[in-house]
Amino acid sequence: MATRKSKALNIEYPSAETVQIIQQSLLSWYQNDHRDLPWRKNTDPYSIWVSEIMLQQTRVDTVIPYYERFMKQFPTIFDLAQATDEQVVKAWEGLGYYSRARNLHAAAKEVVGKYGGRVPDDLITISSLKGVGPYTAGAILSIAYNKKVPAVDGNVMRVFSRLFALTDDIASISTRKKMEKIAEHLIPDDAPGDFNQALMELGAMICTPTSPQCLFCPVQSVCNAYHQGIQEELPRKKKAKPPQEVPVVVAWITCDEYCVVEKRENHGLLRGMWSLPTWEEITEEDAVESLQNICAEKQLSIKDIRIVGKLEHIFSHRHWKITIVAIHLEKKQDQLLSRWKWINIDELEQIALPNVYRKALDLLF
Ligand code: SF4
The missing domain is CATH 3.90.79.10 (Nucleoside Triphosphate Pyrophosphohydrolase)
Structure with a gap:
């Protein structure tokens, strides 16, 4: 795979030809094979936001019924902003990590109070909302507003580690920044939302943590880890302390x-x-x-x-x-x-x- 090197960031960018193969293969795979999930029925920023917050540290299967109940109870950001803390926490009961619900509620109130209920469409403003980190901001901006902003979560880090045979520790902040730069380089101008979702979907369905399904992978032809036979050894992650x-x-x-x-x-x-x-x-x-x-x-x-x-x-x-x-x-x-x-x-x-x-x-x- 031909590459272009950025010395300052110590990143080897894939060549234009590789980028094109990744974009085309991933998008066409995603368009044909993506899962039909309730939050993919529209590109409403509020519903994407709710789903992304629920999906943090929680499996898709677990999230679906919670998401559907939550959206029924608070169908718009105005409904959520008007709810009491107790109602929001009760709707979240069982999902755990309750600070996610509290932050979402506080941010919904801010969006209604300051921005008339319109979820901000620029990176700086949306990132200032409670509980909205770089991944959530990227997901909302790219999926709802079609902005070319990376959304790098654990799935995407795993895919990139393998696709480009990167041995960096994925728990470190500098690796995340490096991956975000690579994602920026890969995102096509005309389909940022679909491309980001395709990467996440690939990590969730094919390039899974154990036993990646390389034989069915749309980007196998350009995958460095696959060609070197090291896909099971990546990504590298320093062991976290046990609780x-x-x-x-x-x-x-x-x-x-x-x-x-x-x-x-x-x-x-x-x-x-x-x-x-x-x-x-x-x-x-x-x-x-x-x-x-x-x-x-x-x-x-x-x-x-x-x-x-x-x-x-x-x-x-x-x-x-x-x-x-x-x-x-x-x-x-x-x-x-x-x-x-x-x-x-x-x-x-x-x-x-x-x-x-x-x-x-x-x-x-
Ligand atoms: S070929 Fe295998 S290791 Fe490479 S991206 Fe696809 S699933 Fe992951």
């Missing part, structure tokens, strides 16, 4: 048909969300005694206390090893911690509870 293991106690505090829920702090993990009362750094051995002490401090009289189950939940940086303790109180006393409140057990369905607590409730019931 930190933390012992956690979750309490299921009840009295008659009522249970206690806790509003989490406005910072840190699952910030601002409803949960069951939770303490980090308490081990299973200390669980019962620690909770007895907490109840004694609050003058809550315990009728019964015992460990009823264990479960594990992994967030991006934390691995909770959870002991669930059931506490039955003598009376539905009101002197609770400030972030606690009594609700009827039937009402649990109506509040947005993170997955980890849904798992705990499944175990309890």
Whole structure:
């Protein structure tokens, strides 16, 4: 493959002939073979935005029903901007990474307040919105507004690593910048949106993390990794630290048909969300005694206390090893911690509870 080298950026750009082969092969493959996904039915910037935020760290199959429900509940950016935080988080319940929902909501309000509800079509303005990083900005601008802006996600990084046999660590920022420059060089003037989607689709369907389907790949003829037989060795990525293991106690505090829920702090993990009362750094051995002490401090009289189950939940940086303790109180006393409140057990369905607590409730019931 003939190349042109940019010394300053240490990038070897593919030749004009290779670029043309990649563009034509990918576009014609995408036009014939792309998946029929709900967010591909139109090029409305708001719906593309919602789908791209949901797709971060989440599989397409998981996202589809959430996306359809979300768009039914908030069909326009105005509907989303007018919704309460609680409604938005509830609609997101189960998808995890709730800061995505909060940022999207805040950004929708900004777009309605500042730009009359029109999603900005320039890179600087759109990138200033909460939760809109370079990939999301590129996806919206190229797909909705046909702008020649790269949208480089993990799929695209993998494809480029193999296509150009790049051994750079794909977890590093400089590699991402390098890939964005290569993408800029490849995007055709007349079909930026389709081309970006074709690259993502290739990474999702053919050039998959394990066992890439090279025999069916539209760009096999110009793929360096395939010709060198090293496609399974790429991309290179420095191993991330495993999530930190933390012992956690979750309490299921009840009295008659009522249970206690806790509003989490406005910072840190699952910030601002409803949960069951939770303490980090308490081990299973200390669980019962620690909770007895907490109840004694609050003058809550315990009728019964015992460990009823264990479960594990992994967030991006934390691995909770959870002991669930059931506490039955003598009376539905009101002197609770400030972030606690009594609700009827039937009402649990109506509040947005993170997955980890849904798992705990499944175990309890
Ligand atoms: S030929 Fe194989 S390794 Fe190369 S881009 Fe296609 S699927 Fe990926």
